[in-house]
Amino acid sequence: MIIFFAVFLLTLLVITAIAIVRTENLFVAVMLTSIFSLLMAANFFILDAADVALTEAAIGAGVTTVIFLSALSLTAERERSQTTAKWLTIGVVSVTALVLMYATFDKPLLGDPNAPVHQHVAPWYLENTPILIDIPNVVTAVLSSFRGYDTLGEVFVVFAACIGVLFLLSAGNGIKAEDETPKSQGLRHHLIPKVVGRLLVPFIVLFGLYVQFHGEYGPGGGFQAGAIIATAFILHALLEGERAALAAMPRAALLGMAVAGAMLYGMVGVVCIALGGNFLDYSVLHSNPVIGQQIGIIVIEAGVGITVCGALLSIFHAFTSRRGLN
């Protein structure tokens, strides 16, 4: 039954992708990418990946579009160059497609329960999470405890992106925003969005915190929560102007948040070593190992949330504070 939904959504996905490639206007292409991410999130939800759908919607559709748009405002709106070596690339690329198509026929069908992927490691997670960690959401359990080291690496990927963007965009000649007159164009016209924005921002932050601490019971967790809270602040910055947003959350505080979150996650691991367990072994955090695991998961999810929020916001402010030269 779900196959019909999947087929419909996937066809829509392919059409959006082709539209992204063909449009000359980059602004339209970025908007289509946001639609593409939303369709992808809907598709993930149909395939029972609730956490991933939430992440794809929050990060894919939300933050990526904002970053692309702020970069577009600094560069060009239209694509001018023609496609180079068009047919050669189509030839090379369709060979890869044929190789992949050839590989599909031995793959298990969609949803086939006795596919090898469901045999070896997955059932162990499904059986042992209630016993060892006792939280309903198995994905959060695997993400933060069984494969916690992966997520530590992941937090440092976000941190690397944050310092990377700050390092690249702090180079010399960008005009800093401070000396630019704060009065954004047509302030009077923004009245209604400002009022609605002021009404909504607290609820978005509240929802972000709900997703953060609800991560063990339902779809949610640090990545999604960080992205949602970052989106709330970005909305605030868009409506109130960048100076007010920076007054609320100064750049140093954002970098501090990114550093603090990453260190919090790492320090939990080091504390586990100090208490005699292996790195990131939360069961030593408390006399009862199961409660220790839960404490560990809550703390590192908080670390992830803080890092992602701080990193995404400092990236956003790095782009917007760099006025375009044209």
Next chain:
Amino acid sequence: MELLGYYNYWVFAILLVIGLYTVIAKGNLIKKLLGLSIFQSAVFLMYITMNKVEGGTAPIILKGATDQIFSNPLPQVLILTAIVVGVSTTAVGLAIVVRIKETYGSIEEHQIFEADQTP
């Protein structure tokens, strides 16, 4: 009807090809980054197609339900990480594009190439 089970993998292959084509053929740097994000989204689709079990639900084990079939949690964990990797790479890529625009005055690959030829 059974062939539809492979439809997800075909869409994965098609999206991969569209992304790769955009990255290679298009000259505009931002269009290349858009192609890169499509290319990565295709891989996410492949992983998540693996985790679906017929009649299964999201792997959230509530106290009451005992005989529930669950989908596989592991690909979801991997893709949660991969999505954030994709966003980080795009953010750094865009920062580089902004710097290229400021130093070269253009984000079209052939114009940058010409600017470099005349040192």
Next chain:
Amino acid sequence: MIDLILDGLSWGLLMLGSGFVVVGGIGALRLPSFYTRMHAASLTDTMGTILILAGIILQAGLSLAAIKLFAILIFLLLTGPTATYALANAALLSGVKPELDCDESEEPLKK
């Protein structure tokens, strides 16, 4: 008996809502200028959202899900029209001229 009526009602609402959305889609395609297209798309979408969400709330019956759906309805009711307003405002500021029946000699819209 009651749930039969409820089911029928919710299916009716869903059908009506999706009808509105389809009309909005056709409007966005066929109408000539930017503002008219935006007008068609935004109004019918807001109405469609209300009807579809009401239909789903009836399906969900009295449960936590219904309250969550209601919260979503409120959120969409707030953000939908505001987004349309912001879009129209941005279009006006960036110089998309609305076709007025009076001639152009009058003092342009922006004071």
Next chain:
Amino acid sequence: MSLVQHLSALQVVVPLLSAPLIVLLRPPGLAWAAATATSLMAFTIAIALAIGVSNGNNFAYEMGSWPAPYGITLGVDAFSAILLLITTGASSFALVGGKRSIDSQVEASRQPLFYSAWLLLLAGLVGIVVATDAFNIFVFMEISSLASYVLIAGGPDRRALPAVFKYLIMGTIGATFYLIGVGLIYMMTGTLNLADMAVRIQDVSDQSPILVAAGFITIGLALKAAVFPLHLWLPNAYTHAPHAVTVFLAACATKVALYVLIRFDFIVFQPNLAGHALQFAYFLMPLALLAIIVASAAALFEPNLKRLLAYSSVAQIGYISLGASLVSKAGLTASVLHIFNHSLAKGALFLSVACLAMGFSSTRLEALAGAGRTMPWTMAAFTIAGLSLIGVPGTAGFISKWYLISAVLNEGALGVGLAAVIVVSSLMAAVYIWKVIEVAYFQLPHDGSTAVREAPIELLAVTGLAALANIYYGLFSDVPVSLSSDAAQLLLGVTP
């Protein structure tokens, strides 16, 4: 609770956790001092790990104490010990010597971010080497790639930006191809742990997803390792990067990707896929030969010294993959040995280029005329390192060339041809090294450049030390040779 059992985890955690702290150190000299201290600490841990490995401890470490296929485990064996040594060693040499070189190229206000990205690159590379979980390798590959994009684009040279954008695109495609390969294998075996994967792949090894997965992983990692046709990003990226960054990247970045390729092929694919050994050889050997010939030829006609050495790096990666593609114990020993010796030689060469760049404004060969007179010590170190690159007896390069040729010769008729290629390319290496020496010693310095003083003391000392290490490991080469033969035994030991 002795620290020794946590060593393999600490190897990654020490640089990883100090990266965020360094961002907060505002005073200029402090960020450099903290980064160097962390890098030296990582170097000592790497030495301790190497010593531990040589007396048999394999440092298996379970993250979060979850058992192997379910949790993530780390492991250090002879092969990874060598990679750890050259990675942390290159980072420590470049940091200790490179302070003034970095000060001249990166503004003081941006330096904390620069050194933080440097440590993230070190942590990413080290994380790949100790990881035994396929997806964990991908995550740390992304950390190291992101950090290297940032570092390369850190210098004043505007041409670094398009070069690093091309590197970003090709690097991300490579990493995503690797991800597709891992996904296909996971789809058919249900596990991500390398050792576990090797066991479970036997019963599905004839099915198409596994073969396609092998192809995708090899192409993805070849892209990251700049194997011949996919090396287009390397010359420009290394040329326009800050000098200290080029020292670090040239010594170890591409070799870590090659390490993952060799480990994946010899542990996961060789024993299980019928005839994969031949496919691996037939795929990699021609590419290696092409790399050696074409890259050396390109280096011959290259006016810019840094791009000349970058092309020679591509050729040397050709040697390493040639050794691996022989799929024999001797071939693998030579390949692993050359990973070690080449990072010594190339590290010393790029360190001396950093010295030259401090004196002369540009790294073009014409500008360096008369460097032999104005900067005698630097040119002496350059010459020693150049000889080691060529493989003159008494230097480290000779040892690995010797093992390579002896490994190639027992391949029969084909071997003679390969040996001829190696000798010809060594001559080409001699020619392009001589080209630099001839400019430095036999041309009179331009009038402006008589005021050029020697490089700063600490950079000169480190370059001299690296050059002497080339000679030391040329004469007393038992440590690297024993480590690489253990590595070869381990990699091949899996195949009966």
